[in-house]
Amino acid sequence: MGDYWCELAWLGGASAISAVLIREAGGLITDVQRGVPCSPDATRLSGLTLPGLANGHSHAFHRALRGRTQVGTGSFWTWREQMYALAATLQPDTYFELARAVYGEMALAGITVVGEFHYLHHDVNGTPYAHPNAMSEALVAAAREVGIRITLLDTCYLHGGFGQPPNEVQQRFSDGDGEAWASRVSSFHVDGRTARVGAALHSVRAVDPRSTGIVAEWAAQHDVPLHAHVSEQSAENQQCIDMYGMTPTLLLHEHGVLSERFTSVHATHLSGVDIGLYGANGCTICMCPTTERDLADGIGPARSLRQAGAELSLGTDSHAVIDLFEEARAVELNERLATNTRGHHDATSLLQAATVNGHRSLGWGQAGTLEVGKVADFVSVRLDTVRTAGASEGTALESAVFAASAADVHHLVVDGKVIVRDGAHRSIDVASELTRTIALVAGRP
Amino acid sequence: MGDYWCELAWLGGASAISAVLIREAGGLITDVQRGVPCSPDATRLSGLTLPGLANGHSHAFHRALRGRTQVGTGSFWTWREQMYALAATLQPDTYFELARAVYGEMALAGITVVGEFHYLHHDVNGTPYAHPNAMSEALVAAAREVGIRITLLDTCYLHGGFGQPPNEVQQRFSDGDGEAWASRVSSFHVDGRTARVGAALHSVRAVDPRSTGIVAEWAAQHDVPLHAHVSEQSAENQQCIDMYGMTPTLLLHEHGVLSERFTSVHATHLSGVDIGLYGANGCTICMCPTTERDLADGIGPARSLRQAGAELSLGTDSHAVIDLFEEARAVELNERLATNTRGHHDATSLLQAATVNGHRSLGWGQAGTLEVGKVADFVSVRLDTVRTAGASEGTALESAVFAASAADVHHLVVDGKVIVRDGAHRSIDVASELTRTIALVAGRP
Numbered sequence: 026m027g028d029y030w031c032e033l034a035w036l037g038g039a040s041a042i043s044a045v046l047i048r049e050a051g052g053l054i055t056d057v058q059r060g061v062p063c064s065p066d067a068t069r070l071s072g073l074t075l076p077g078l079a080n081g082h083s084h085a086f087h088r089a090l091r092g093r094t095q096v097g098t099g100s101f102w103t104w105r106e107q108m109y110a111l112a113a114t115l116q117p118d119t120y121f122e123l124a125r126a127v128y129g130e131m132a133l134a135g136i137t138v139v140g141e142f143h144y145l146h147h148d149v150n151g152t153p154y155a156h157p158n159a160m161s162e163a164l165v166a167a168a169r170e171v172g173i174r175i176t177l178l179d180t181c182y183l184h185g186g187f188g189q190p191p192n193e194v195q196q197r198f199s200d201g202d203g204e205a206w207a208s209r210v211s212s213f214h215v216d217g218r219t220a221r222v223g224a225a226l227h228s229v230r231a232v233d234p235r236s237t238g239i240v241a242e243w244a245a246q247h248d249v250p251l252h253a254h255v256s257e258q259s260a261e262n263q264q265c266i267d268m269y270g271m272t273p274t275l276l277l278h279e280h281g282v283l284s285e286r287f288t289s290v291h292a293t294h295l296s297g298v299d300i301g302l303y304g305a306n307g308c309t310i311c312m313c314p315t316t317e318r319d320l321a322d323g324i325g326p327a328r329s330l331r332q333a334g335a336e337l338s339l340g341t342d343s344h345a346v347i348d349l350f351e352e353a354r355a356v357e358l359n360e361r362l363a364t365n366t367r368g369h370h371d372a373t374s375l376l377q378a379a380t381v382n383g384h385r386s387l388g389w390g391q392a393g394t395l396e397v398g399k400v401a402d403f404v405s406v407r408l409d410t411v412r413t414a415g416a417s418e419g420t421a422l423e424s425a426v427f428a429a430s431a432a433d434v435h436h437l438v439v440d441g442k443v444i445v446r447d448g449a450h451r452s453i454d455v456a457s458e459l460t461r462t463i464a465l466v467a468g469r470p
Numbered sequence: 471m472g473d474y475w476c477e478l479a480w481l482g483g484a485s486a487i488s489a490v491l492i493r494e495a496g497g498l499i500t501d502v503q504r505g506v507p508c509s510p511d512a513t514r515l516s517g518l519t520l521p522g523l524a525n526g527h528s529h530a531f532h533r534a535l536r537g538r539t540q541v542g543t544g545s546f547w548t549w550r551e552q553m554y555a556l557a558a559t560l561q562p563d564t565y566f567e568l569a570r571a572v573y574g575e576m577a578l579a580g581i582t583v584v585g586e587f588h589y590l591h592h593d594v595n596g597t598p599y600a601h602p603n604a605m606s607e608a609l610v611a612a613a614r615e616v617g618i619r620i621t622l623l624d625t626c627y628l629h630g631g632f633g634q635p636p637n638e639v640q641q642r643f644s645d646g647d648g649e650a651w652a653s654r655v656s657s658f659h660v661d662g663r664t665a666r667v668g669a670a671l672h673s674v675r676a677v678d679p680r681s682t683g684i685v686a687e688w689a690a691q692h693d694v695p696l697h698a699h700v701s702e703q704s705a706e707n708q709q710c711i712d713m714y715g716m717t718p719t720l721l722l723h724e725h726g727v728l729s730e731r732f733t734s735v736h737a738t739h740l741s742g743v744d745i746g747l748y749g750a751n752g753c754t755i756c757m758c759p760t761t762e763r764d765l766a767d768g769i770g771p772a773r774s775l776r777q778a779g780a781e782l783s784l785g786t787d788s789h790a791v792i793d794l795f796e797e798a799r800a801v802e803l804n805e806r807l808a809t810n811t812r813g814h815h816d817a818t819s820l821l822q823a824a825t826v827n828g829h830r831s832l833g834w835g836q837a838g839t840l841e842v843g844k845v846a847d848f849v850s851v852r853l854d855t856v857r858t859a860g861a862s863e864g865t866a867l868e869s870a871v872f873a874a875s876a877a878d879v880h881h882l883v884v885d886g887k888v889i890v891r892d893g894a895h896r897s898i899d900v901a902s903e904l905t906r907t908i909a910l911v912a913g914r915p
Binding site for chain 2: 372414
């Protein structure tokens with residue numbers, strides 16, 4: 026139980042509200058009062074307080090590659106070679122340690138829930154672990170130790186490309202077929218309070234249409250989120266059209282994937298029909314702009330998707346950067362680069378993508394807004410650092426979205442518990458753990 | 471006199487060197503030794519030490535607009551209205567205070583020299599100050615108090631558009647004609663050790679061809695840098711072609727502007743001929759990617775320019791962000807977005823843009839590298855923060871360019887003096903000064 030008094034808070038409107046008291050009990054928000062003085066019993070949160078940020082798309086182990094994949098020249102595919110070399114070395118114990126550090130970095134960046142798009146299921150050569158969900162358990166345990174929520178998006182990954190068997194590394198990813206994937210996932214159980222399970226299709230390259238239907242049906246039966254990488258690269262589109270005579274989005278639609286439960290990750294290279302289908306089916310599009318620029322994917326049609334009726338969420342994906350403010354502003358700024366005009370997505374819509382939309386996409390409908398009855402997850406951002414200084418009350422949301430960075434996060438509460446205080450995680454030395462665990466899995470400097 | 475021992479230092483090669491001793495006396499580097507142990511007398515610099523960063527293009531007062539110009543929708547021209555409203559209020563005393571805070575933010579970001587593209591010369595309605603260079607003096611004094619170098623690029627700004635008189639605000643910018651500009655600038659003197667004067671043309675819109683020739687000749691006679699905004703927006707190109715039958719770059723070339731002394735700022739929308747001319751004349755192109763994305767200018771042809779023989783430098787321009795690491799990586803990352811391929815500019819070439827090229831463009835040929843005889847200007851970047859943790863010795867340059875932020879700068883030395891220690895400016899509370907001075911000039915929150 027606790028009272029938090031916010032200098033400024035975003036309660037969902039077009040600008041921030043000053044002097045807001047948030048009361049919490051049992052992990053839920055029990056009261057929100059505006060324009061009240063700070064009481065001596067309340068924890069005073071300076072700057073701007075937002076609902077917890079949702080990281081809609083993560084591959085935790087990619088964090089170990091940050092910086093190291095930027096040497097010389099290279100393509101998406103040479104990057105993938107380095108990523109696979111790393112994937113070949115991880116085990117449940119080492120992945121737990123790495124993920125704990127990476128989720129710690131997320132907590133420091135104001136992230137209260139992560140969607141872990143997880144396909145590193147089996148031991149090397151594809152041998153199942155004695156506990157078939159040992160890797161999933163490691164990731165859920167890592168999030169629990171850090172104190173953030175997780176949706177473990179258990180990802181079906183069967184093929185090395187359209188009609189191709191998995192390669193040596195990819196054997197770790199494959200359950201063999203959709204039924205075996207569903208059987209394994211059905212045996213994985215989590216607490217439900219701070220961890221949930223969702224389903225994912227790696228891509229139309231890695232999951233055949235029959236198995237796609239099985240995964241989609243499993244997600245519908247269990248009423249859980251369903252995610253898939255879609256059209257990140259033009260090559261995938263062309264191969265899909267060559268194989269099936271339709272775009273990846275159309276193929277997924279034909280096999281029952283598109284619904285309000287579905288999140289299309291990246292969705293960078295879309296046809297007009299694809300965009301219309303996402304809008305009409307109420308899908309979410311999870312954009313990962315800092316990864317999409319790192320991997321030279323391109324700029325997705327964010328504005329058109331929103332106009333068609335789709336919702337946006339945001340993910341840090343490869344963790345080239347872990348900063349949802351940078352992801353949020355990049356949606357608008359990339360659209361400026363693509364069109365030479367400003368003003369496609371305002372600060373409010375970008376904050377919605379970073380909070381309520383991301384939570385809903387990950388199956389947390391009771392999170393992502395500062396309202397009575399919602400979970401007590403929130404983050405405070407300093408407006409008095411060199412980056413944010415000069416923010417005015419009327420433009421605090423714009424300053425947060427367009428000027429703040431993860432380094433400006435100073436307080437994080439998840440499920441009513443203080444996880445980050447004054448910019449430091451309360452139980453983990455995150456930077457040291459990142460250094461130690463990355464040396465462990467990717468080699469010492 | 472001082473000894474600095476660097477855990478890692480960039481001495482100009484393709485990777486960082488470990489255990490480097492830099493000795494300084496009288497503001498110059500007197501010795502550089504590799505692979506030596508840290509002596510008890512030396513200041514130990516952890517992480518990666520780089521030559522001081524050069525901010526090639528600044529309009530200091532724009533910092534007061536950060537965040538505030540992002541409300542709703544708007545174009546480059548609506549942004550310019552807000553910028554002009556601010557420009558109308560500044561006076562030498564208030565601009566000194568604001569600039570001191572902004573240059574303080576630059577120091578904290580590792581910037582040791584700023585190129586201030588300055589055209590706010592006169593009092594409201596264009597009345598000259600009693601001291602005609604009072605505004606220039608305020609800016610030079612601000613840099614001196616902060617402890618960084620400045621090149622005051624005194625900017626000729628005569629017209630409100632092709633063939634148009636200056637509007638009400640622009641009267642403050644105009645000297646009337648090129649001769650009057652040259653006369654005023656010739657009466658402005660600085661110490662030369664940490665402050666220098668250069669010349670600038672606002673743009674082909676704001677300076678007619680005859681005055682352009684006068685400014686170019688003045689710069690040549692005084693052997694100082696010459697800068698100009700060029701082709702930031704397509705509209706400028708079209709108007710120039712309509713008026714003169716040639717692109718802005720060709721027009722400048724015809725009036726004696728293009729040389730090794732010349733820096734073309736932005737140069738976003740260029741023809742093949744323009745690119746060839748910049749290359750053949752050994753010009754520098756100062757890219758300001760975070761401003762160019764903020765203002766929806768577009769992505770300039772950085773790779774083609776380098777291939778043609780031009781050099782790149784970097785500027786924070788409107789100060790939507792003050793972070794030269796972000797500017798540096800954006801050159802590569804924007805080119806990835808524009809081409810869907812990776813690997814156009816490696817970390818070394820981007821660091822050269824941020825250091826030696828920027829210094830040369832601003833008239834500091836004896837700065838920008840860690841070599842004996844060069845000025846003792848350097849910056850240390852932490853490689854053990856949540857952003858940079860996991861950097862390896864072999865990829866430290868890549869981690870700095872692609873993962874570090876201004877928040878990772880911990881030590882800054884300029885002219886042999888410690889300016890920033892452990893991430894704090896030694897004499898100015900920069901964040902507080904930003905808050906105070908922005909409220910002063912742009913209104914309280």
